[in-house]
Amino acid sequence: MNRLSCFVLMIALCVGFSNARPKNTVHIFNYLLGKNILRVHCISDEDDLGTHLLNPGQTYNFSFQDSVFKTKVDCQLWQGINFKFFKKFRAYESGGVIVHYGKQNFWYAKEDGIYFTHGQEAPKLEYNWTDVSLLKG
Ligand SMILES: *[C@@H]1O[C@H](CO)[C@@H](O)[C@H](O)[C@H]1NC(C)=O
Numbered sequence: 001m002n003r004l005s006c007f008v009l010m011i012a013l014c015v016g017f018s019n020a021r022p023k024n025t026v027h028i029f030n031y032l033l034g035k036n037i038l039r040v041h042c043i044s045d046e047d048d049l050g051t052h053l054l055n056p057g058q059t060y061n062f063s064f065q066d067s068v069f070k071t072k073v074d075c076q077l078w079q080g081i082n083f084k085f086f087k088k089f090r091a092y093e094s095g096g097v098i099v100h101y102g103k104q105n106f107w108y109a110k111e112d113g114i115y116f117t118h119g120q121e122a123p124k125l126e127y128n129w130t131d132v133s134l135l136k137g
């Protein structure tokens with residue numbers, strides 16, 4: 001086997017391997033009360049995932065592979081009257097050199113804040129809502 005075909009084979013193995021690994025998933029749940037709609041907008045290094053509206057009880061999730069570079073996903077959530085409660089946070093971050101796979105990040109939007117768990121532990125309050133109507137003017 002010459003060098004070039006050896007190199008091509010290596011790339012093929014790498015690509016095949018990375019495609020076979022389970023993806024990482026971010027889940028966002030609307031656990032708000034009444035008819036409180038949750039607006040979600042997430043952006044990763046690679047994609048603007050667009051704006052999504054969730055009714056209470058609904059879930060939004062998306063899956064991705066860690067890239068060779070640091071993978072980051074930032075999400076913005078809004079809820080309440082005129083979507084006045086807001087929070088922006090890092091919903092996912094790769095370990096850098098260590099490539100994660102099959103990692104699950106669960107975020108729960110509740111009335112008193114945003115809760116987080118990787119799935120094993122009970123969700124823990126991670127962020128409070130900011131009332132952006134108080135910031136204007
Ligand atoms: C993500 O959401 C879809 C549609 O709601 C659902 O069918 C799927 O099972 C979810 N995936 C995971 C990994 O929870």
Ligand SMILES: *[C@@H]1O[C@H](CO)[C@@H](O)[C@H](O)[C@H]1NC(C)=O
Pocket residue numbers: 125126127128
């Ligand atoms: C959220 O707010 C409560 C009270 O307003 C405070 O005690 C708590 O430390 C805050 N939590 C976070 C994660 O900022």
